[in-house]
Amino acid sequence: MRVSLKDVAARAGVSIKTVSNVVNNYQHVTPAMRERVQQAIDELGYRPNLTARHLRQGRTGIIALALPELGNPYFAELAAAVIDAAALHDYIVLLDHTGGRREQEVLVSQGFRARVIDGLILSPIELEAEDLRERTENVPLVLLGERHYDLPYDHIAVDNVAAARTAVRHLIDLGRREVAFIGARRGHSQPAHLRLQGWREELLSAGLSVDDGLIATTEGWGHADGAAAMTRILETGRRPDAVFAYNDPIAIGAMRVLSERGMRVPEDVAVVGFDDVVEGHFGTVTLTSVSPDKEAIARMAVESVLARLSGKAPEPRRVWADYRLIARESTLGRSTQAGRST
């Protein structure tokens, strides 16, 4: 059986309180007493029971992070950043993935899987505002990512419309005129909506026409989806001279198809992705991408949760995280510069 404070107290011949004082580094304990208790602790191999402590304190020191999918390197890298940011505040992270499915996202937002938590950071894909409006769970919730909700929750994201415009502007500046967008999603809810909007706005502001034939939807957000979408566009006979993809895996999947068909990147088709995952730095053609400041996003998300937890948070706010466009070979070509820049 596990040893408790009581056992240590008995062993040391003191009260429970004294042991607790030692364990918690309470100031007013005589060195002699501290020594004596510590010895009992060591002999018995006592470890405090955190569950009991949590019950008593009304908090667990755990925050949950629910992401669409860990297989996507962007989310994996983000998860790592959140774990580190939480550790700075002595919090640990419970990880869940939703598959980007609404049903699963609702369950998570309601605390179905993890109710042992002090707070929740959720990156929704299909979740609707109404789902959140019905939320009864009362642990602090912070939203991450692209969707916009007009709801009283903190929301941390890059300005997707502006970032998308930056990406498309880059392509236009390079002289491209037929810019496809890959990664819109089927169905009513459009998580890619804002990036698509940025694509559209920038094309219009450049005096170019917006052609729906150059928008390709995908089922998911992986390499295979990008490959399938690119294939579909090419099979309609369209020959865009540039592609702006919803994210890097989709962009890389698309580049693979271009390569299979003998089209050169960027000479024939320039490609820009989104998320700046490491994978994009090392392909045969390195990938130009919009790079969100993941560390800042993670840090702000954790801090938002903790602020709300301590009650000293301002009203719910939307926070924009930094981003920058990193141009690499998929738009500049290999000769132009060092290919593997960060």
Place this chain on the structure above:
Amino acid sequence: MRVSLKDVAARAGVSIKTVSNVVNNYQHVTPAMRERVQQAIDELGYRPNLTARHLRQGRTGIIALALPELGNPYFAELAAAVIDAAALHDYIVLLDHTGGRREQEVLVSQGFRARVIDGLILSPIELEAEDLRERTENVPLVLLGERHYDLPYDHIAVDNVAAARTAVRHLIDLGRREVAFIGARRGHSQPAHLRLQGWREELLSAGLSVDDGLIATTEGWGHADGAAAMTRILETGRRPDAVFAYNDPIAIGAMRVLSERGMRVPEDVAVVGFDDVVEGHFGTVTLTSVSPDKEAIARMAVESVLARLSGKAPEPRRVWADYRLIARESTLGRSTQAGRST
């Protein structure tokens, strides 16, 4: 303040136990009573306090998973698989990453970060047997991955020596004779030791010479490390006709360097990786790789922890997970077969 069983009981005019019965779906409750209590629950928005339940039950339903780094897609994919496997048993997963640093691995194994857990799955890199021998923490521990320890803990891994031999055999069968190994590590502890050993054994058994000049060490396990190591080999003037890399990111980093120097894969240099991450399926040259059965590893890890938890585990054992070599363009070339095979 949060509502408790007591509040609900007062509201419904029944005892605490009755409410508890309803919450836990205890059989012997009259429908009328259930109805009445449920109504009080709904009105008050009661949610059980899991911390209290855990304290009472002596378990939390949480297992921790400590991986070297989430940025490595293999570990990210493995984490996803563990989360799913745990969910099947109503367990949730607390995620931590160690950076593969011994100090951090020791802390994790001692339960420093997360003592709210019922069990721990740890994938060590630098951790030494002696560290584990000194372990005082008593939550079940299951080891994952490549290292071998002669210690009373369950250990789940693919047979790295055999898997490495399979990979090298594949290269030899294709007629390659100068097979480099990239990804050995500096320092005393050699996490890549077994794969290196397999490389050596297979070369010898094929009657080829083992040339230490074809072994390149790396600091880490990422793309950049593979690129640096490949560069180093080439700058010694060596021209291997094949590369076996410790893992896929290293292999992909190496291929990038080959491409920069105008060497063709696989015509000039055939490349085999390890882990079969999705990224390898979509490069300009898709990557031949050893594919461990991640789902099986995750499942067995979770089941091992739970078995030990319930006390009905046999003596600690080493379990081999399945693997297979998946040949793609980086050894077969593009024409030979469909490039993006899974």
Place this chain on the structure above:
DNA sequence: ATGAAAGCGCTAACAA
């Protein structure tokens, strides 16, 4: 500086 005792919210043994 240390001790006694209450109670966090829940489950389960026992009683009615």
Place this chain on the structure above:
DNA sequence: TTGTTAGCGCTTTCAT
């Protein structure tokens, strides 16, 4: 079928 109660291990007044 439902109620009473002890206690999981800890922190925290309140005494001493």
